[in-house]
Amino acid sequence: MTWQTVIGLEIHVQLSTKSKLFSGASTGFGAEPNTHVDLVDMGLPGVLPVPNKDAFFKAIRFGLATNAEINQVSSFDRKNYFYPDLPKGYQITQMAMPIVGKGSIKIFANGQEKIVNITRAHLEEDAGKSVHDLFEGETGIDLNRAGTPLLEIVSEPEIANAKEAVAYFKAIRQIVTFLDICDGVMAEGSMRCDVNVSMKKVDDLELGTRAEIKNINSFKFIERAIAFEIDRQTKILESGGSVVQETRLYDSVKNETRSMRSKEEANDYRYFPDPDLLPVVISDKELEEIRSSLPELPEQKEKRYISEIKLEESEAKIIASSKTMANMFEEACLKTDDSSLVARWLVGEVSALLNKDNIEIDESKLTSNNFAVLIERISDKTISGKIAKSVLEEVWESGDGVDAIIEEKGLVQIQDESLLESIAKKIVEDNPGQVNAYKGGKDRLFGFFVGQVMKETQGKANPQSVNEILKQLLK
Amino acid sequence: MLQKKEISNKEMVEDTFTLIESNKHLNAFVTLNKEESLKKAENLDNNPSNLALSGIPIAQKDLFCTKDLRTTCGSNMLSSFIPPYSATVIENLESAGCISIGKTNMDEFAMGSSNETSFFGNVENPWGEGLVPGGSSGGSASAVAAGIVAGATGTDTGGSIRQPASLCGITGLKPTYGRISRWGMIAFASSLDQAGPMARTAEDCALMLNEMCSHDPKDTTSLDENVPDFTQNLNSSIKGMKIGLVKEFDLSKLDNDVVKVFEESKRHYESLGAEFIEISLPNISLSVPTYYVVAPAECSSNLSRFDGVKFGRRCENPKDLEDLYVRSRSEGFGDEVKRRILIGSYVLSAGFYDAYYKKAQQVRRLIKNDFVSAFEKVDVIMSPTTRGTAFKAGSMGSDPIQMYLEDLFTIPANLAGLPAMSVPNGIVDNKPLGMQLIGNFLEESKILQVAHSFQSSTDWHLKTPNGDIS
Numbered sequence: 044m045t046w047q048t049v050i051g052l053e054i055h056v057q058l059s060t061k062s063k064l065f066s067g068a069s070t071g072f073g074a075e076p077n078t079h080v081d082l083v084d085m086g087l088p089g090v091l092p093v094p095n096k097d098a099f100f101k102a103i104r105f106g107l108a109t110n111a112e113i114n115q116v117s118s119f120d121r122k123n124y125f126y127p128d129l130p131k132g133y134q135i136t137q138m139a140m141p142i143v144g145k146g147s148i149k150i151f152a153n154g155q156e157k158i159v160n161i162t163r164a165h166l167e168e169d170a171g172k173s174v175h176d177l178f179e180g181e182t183g184i185d186l187n188r189a190g191t192p193l194l195e196i197v198s199e200p201e202i203a204n205a206k207e208a209v210a211y212f213k214a215i216r217q218i219v220t221f222l223d224i225c226d227g228v229m230a231e232g233s234m235r236c237d238v239n240v241s242m243k244k245v246d247d248l249e250l251g252t253r254a255e256i257k258n259i260n261s262f263k264f265i266e267r268a269i270a271f272e273i274d275r276q277t278k279i280l281e282s283g284g285s286v287v288q289e290t291r292l293y294d295s296v297k298n299e300t301r302s303m304r305s306k307e308e309a310n311d312y313r314y315f316p317d318p319d320l321l322p323v324v325i326s327d328k329e330l331e332e333i334r335s336s337l338p339e340l341p342e343q344k345e346k347r348y349i350s351e352i353k354l355e356e357s358e359a360k361i362i363a364s365s366k367t368m369a370n371m372f373e374e375a376c377l378k379t380d381d382s383s384l385v386a387r388w389l390v391g392e393v394s395a396l397l398n399k400d401n402i403e404i405d406e407s408k409l410t411s412n413n414f415a416v417l418i419e420r421i422s423d424k425t426i427s428g429k430i431a432k433s434v435l436e437e438v439w440e441s442g443d444g445v446d447a448i449i450e451e452k453g454l455v456q457i458q459d460e461s462l463l464e465s466i467a468k469k470i471v472e473d474n475p476g477q478v479n480a481y482k483g484g485k486d487r488l489f490g491f492f493v494g495q496v497m498k499e500t501q502g503k504a505n506p507q508s509v510n511e512i513l514k515q516l517l518k
Numbered sequence: 519m520l521q522k523k524e525i526s527n528k529e530m531v532e533d534t535f536t537l538i539e540s541n542k543h544l545n546a547f548v549t550l551n552k553e554e555s556l557k558k559a560e561n562l563d564n565n566p567s568n569l570a571l572s573g574i575p576i577a578q579k580d581l582f583c584t585k586d587l588r589t590t591c592g593s594n595m596l597s598s599f600i601p602p603y604s605a606t607v608i609e610n611l612e613s614a615g616c617i618s619i620g621k622t623n624m625d626e627f628a629m630g631s632s633n634e635t636s637f638f639g640n641v642e643n644p645w646g647e648g649l650v651p652g653g654s655s656g657g658s659a660s661a662v663a664a665g666i667v668a669g670a671t672g673t674d675t676g677g678s679i680r681q682p683a684s685l686c687g688i689t690g691l692k693p694t695y696g697r698i699s700r701w702g703m704i705a706f707a708s709s710l711d712q713a714g715p716m717a718r719t720a721e722d723c724a725l726m727l728n729e730m731c732s733h734d735p736k737d738t739t740s741l742d743e744n745v746p747d748f749t750q751n752l753n754s755s756i757k758g759m760k761i762g763l764v765k766e767f768d769l770s771k772l773d774n775d776v777v778k779v780f781e782e783s784k785r786h787y788e789s790l791g792a793e794f795i796e797i798s799l800p801n802i803s804l805s806v807p808t809y810y811v812v813a814p815a816e817c818s819s820n821l822s823r824f825d826g827v828k829f830g831r832r833c834e835n836p837k838d839l840e841d842l843y844v845r846s847r848s849e850g851f852g853d854e855v856k857r858r859i860l861i862g863s864y865v866l867s868a869g870f871y872d873a874y875y876k877k878a879q880q881v882r883r884l885i886k887n888d889f890v891s892a893f894e895k896v897d898v899i900m901s902p903t904t905r906g907t908a909f910k911a912g913s914m915g916s917d918p919i920q921m922y923l924e925d926l927f928t929i930p931a932n933l934a935g936l937p938a939m940s941v942p943n944g945i946v947d948n949k950p951l952g953m954q955l956i957g958n959f960l961e962e963s964k965i966l967q968v969a970h971s972f973q974s975s976t977d978w979h980l981k982t983p984n985g986d987i988s
Contacts, residue, residue, distance in 0.1 A: 087821045089583045089702040091737050121819050132822020313866035318708035321738050
C-alpha cells in the first residue's frame with residue numbers, strides 16, 4: 044500500500060510593530076517580566092482595545108507580496124478559552140473576515156519549484172508566558188508578550204513532505220524578512236508554526252484524519268516532527284488502525300510527538316464578533332501607498348542579478364535568498380566594479396564564515412566598505428586570493444580595515460618578475476632530484492615547486508607569475 | 519445655592535455626607551469618598567472655579583472605575599478591587615468640577631432589575647420600606663430620589679437607568695450608543711452598554727450630559743460626533759411635534775391606574791400642541807428574547823477575565839489550576855451572573871451559534887430598521903417606562919423570566935442604539951411612575967426638549983417621598 048502524506052502549515056509571524064496590536068505598550072523582546080504591559084494588556088476591568096494600524100499595513104505588505112486578495116474591510120472576533128497567561132479569557136483574532144485572503148508562494152524543494160497556495164493570513168494578539176521553573180510550587184505569569192501582533196499564515200493542505208514543509212517555512216521567513224515586517228529570529232519565537240499532518244491512499248479524493256503538531260520553532264524540528272508523524276501514522280494505518288484527530292506536541296529531546304488533547308477534549312472556542320471593535324477599513328489610498336512602497340523581493344532580485352549583473356544562477360539564488368546577504372552584495376557592488384568577484388566571495392568564503400559562526404552577515408564585523416576594498420585588492424592584484432582569505436579572517440575577528448591589515452603585515456603581493464625568477468631559479472637549483480623526477484613524468488611535482496616559492500615569499504608571490512616562471516624553468 | 523454663594527463647597531459636601539448617614543437604611547452606597555471629597559471642596563473654596571459643575575456632589579455608579587477608589591460592580595468578585603485608573607466619564611465629570619462623593623450600589627455586574635443581586639445587599643427605594651428601587655442603577659436612583667445628591671451616573675444595557683428612574687420618580691437618560699465613552703466602564707454587554715445621567719429634572723440631565731459626552735480615542739465604538747449644548751433647545755416649544763405611539767405595545771395588560779397615568783400625560787402633551795401618531799414596530803415583540811441572547815453572550819465573554827489569576831477574588835488554597843478557576847468563579851459570582859454566563863456560553867457554543875447568536879443579531883438589525891422607518895414619521899416615540907410601580911423585594915419569586923419582562927419597554931432602545939429617557943409622570947398608590955421618550959440617533963436634545971416642556975408645566979418630577987420640592 045502506498046500512502047500519500049498531506050501537510051498544511053499554520054505559521055505565526057510576530058509582526059515587528061513598535062507597540063502592541065491593541066495597546067501602546069512596547070513589543071521589545073527580553074525586558075524584565077511584566078514591564079511592557081499596560082492596562083489593556085492586563086485585561087483590567089473596563090479597558091478597551093484600539094487596533095494598531097501599522098499591524099494592518101504590515102499584514103497587507105505580506106498579502107501583496109504573495110499575490111493575495113486584500114480585504115479592505117476586516118473585523119475581529121473573540122476566541123474564548125481559559126488560560127492563566129491569557130489575561131482576558133479570550134484572544135482577539137480574525138475569524139470571519141481576515142485582512143489577507145487567498146494567495147500563493149513559490150518554494151524550491153527536492154530540486155523542484157512548486158507553488159504552495161495560502162488560504163488566508165489574519166491578525167491576532169499573542170498570549171503571555173507562563174513561567175513554571177522560577178518559583179517553587181508556583182507558576183509565574185509574564186505578560187510582556189501578551190498583545191504582541193501576530194500574523195497567522197494558513198497554507199492549503201498541499202505540502203507533500205517534510206522537505207517541502209521546511210522549504211515553505213523558509214520561503215515565508217524569507218519574504219517576511221525582506222518585507223521588514225518580522226525580524227525572523229526563531230530563537231526569540233518571532234516565527235512559530237503548527238503542522239497538520241494526515242495520510243491518505245494515493246487514489247483517495249478525501250483527506251485522511253489529521254493530527255496537529257503545535258508550536259514548532261525551528262526548521263530542523265519541523266522536519267523531524269513531520270518525519271516522526273508520517274512514520275507513526277503509516278504504522279497505524281498499515282496495521283489496519285485509524286488515526287485519531289488530536290493535537291500533539293513535539294518533544295525535541297526525545298524526538299517524538301505526544302498527544303496533548305483529543306478532539307473530544309478540544310476547547311469549544313465560542314467564536315463571536317468582538318463587540319468592542321468596529322470593522323477596520325483600509326482606504327484605496329492606503330493600499331496604494333503600501334503597494335508602491337514594497338521592496339524588491341527575492342525572486343525579482345534573483346532575476347535581476349542574472350539578467351543585469353550576469354551572475355551565475357546558483358550564486359544569484361543564494362545571494363537573493365537572504366536579505367542581509369543581498370544588502371551586502373548590492374552595497375559592495377556600488378563601491379567596486381567586479382560584481383562577479385563580489386558574488387563569488389560572498390557565496391564562498393564569507394558564507395563559510397557565516398555558517399561557522401551561525402550568524403547573519405549584519406551581525407558580523409564585516410562592513411560593505413571593507414568588503415569592497417578587499418575585492419578591489421584582489422582585482423588589482425595587490426594581494427593574492429590566498430592572502431585575501433587570511434585578510435578576510437582577520438577582518439572577521441577584529442573588524443580592522445583591509446588596507447591597514449595588508450600594510451601592517453606586509454602582505455602586498457610580489458609582482459616583480461625578476462625577483463620571482465631569481466627565487467624560482469634558486470629553488471630549481473637546490474632540488475635537482477625533484478627536477479629530474481618531474482621531467483621524468485611526475486607532473487604532480489609542479490605543485491611542490493610552487494609551494495617552495497610561496498614558502499620563500501611568505502605567500503606573497505603572485506601565483507600566476509610563479510606558474511609561468513616555473514613552467515619556463517622546468518621545460 | 520452654590521452659585522449664590524449661600525453655602526460653601528465644603529458645607530455642601532458635609533451636608534451630603536450627613537444625608538448619606540441619615541439615609542443609611544437605603545444602602546445606596548457601597549463605598550464613600552469622604553476625605554477626598556472634602557479636600558476637593560476646600561480646594562474649590564480657596565480657589566473658586568468657573569467650571570460648569572463646580573463643586574456639585576455626584577454619586578458614581580460602582581461600575582465605573584475610579585482611580586484609587588474601590589470599584590466593586592456590586593460583586594464579591596471585585597469586593598476589594600481598587601482600579602489604577604479612572605473611567606473617561608469620571609474624568610470628564612471631575613474635570614467639569616464635580617465631586618465624586620461615593621460609589622453607588624447596583625445589581626451585580628449590572629445584571630438585574632431590582633437591585634436584589636448586589637453582593638452588598640438590597641437597595642431600598644425611599645418611596646417605601648421593602649420597595650425595590652429598580653435596577654441595575656438602583657443605588658444611584660435611590661440616592662437622587664432621597665435628595666442626597668442632585669445627580670448621579672448610571673449605566674443602561676437594557677433599561678438600567680430608565681427603569682430605576684421610573685420606579686424612584688426621577689429623570690434618567692440613556693444616550694445614543696457611542697455618545698459616552700465606555701473606557702473604564704466595567705463591561706456587561708459591550709454592544710448595548712451606555713452610561714448616562716440620573717437627576718431630578720431633564721435640565722439637570724442635560725447639564726450632566728454636556729460634560730459626560732466626548733469622543734474618546736480609547737474607545738473605538740465612541741462616536742466622533744459634535745457634542746451640542748444639550749440645554750440649548752430645552753425651552754423651545756414642542757408645538758406641532760409628532761409623538762409616536764407603538765401599536766405593538768399592548769397597554770391593556772397593564773394596571774388601569776398605570777394606563778390612566780399614561781393617558782393623562784398624552785392629553786397634557788396634546789394641550790402643549792403635540793400630535794400623536796400610531797406607528798408600527800413589527801419586530802418589537804422579539805426584543806426581549808433577542809436581548810437575552812445577545813447580552814448574556816457578550817457577558818459570558820466579558821466576564822471571563824475574572825478568573826482569580828490577576829485581580830479580583832481568588833479562592834483559598836487552590837488544589838490546581840482547574841480548582842482555582844472553578845472555586846474563584848463559583849465563590850465570586852452570584853446566581854444571576856452565573857445564570858447569564860451559562861446562557862451566554864450556551865448560545866455561543868459550536869452548533870448553536872447560528873441558531874441563537876447569529877439569528878439574534880439578524881433580528882436586532884430588523885428591530886433597528888423598524889425604528890429607522892418609524893422616525894421618518896415621528897419626532898419622538900413615547901411609551902410607559904415600566905409595567906408598573908416599584909414592587910416589593912422578593913416578590914418576583916424564583917422565576918427570572920418575570921424579572922426579565924421588567925425591561926419590556928426599555929430593551930428596544932438598547933438593541934437599536936437609540937437615546938431614550940424616563941420622565942416622572944404620575945403617582946399610583948403613593949409610588950412614582952415614569953414615561954419613556956425614545957429619540958432618533960443623536961437626538962438627545964429633542965427628547966430632553968420634550969421632557970423639559972412636560973416638566974415646565976407639571977410637577978411630577980418635584981414629588982419626593984418627603985413631600986414636594988418647591
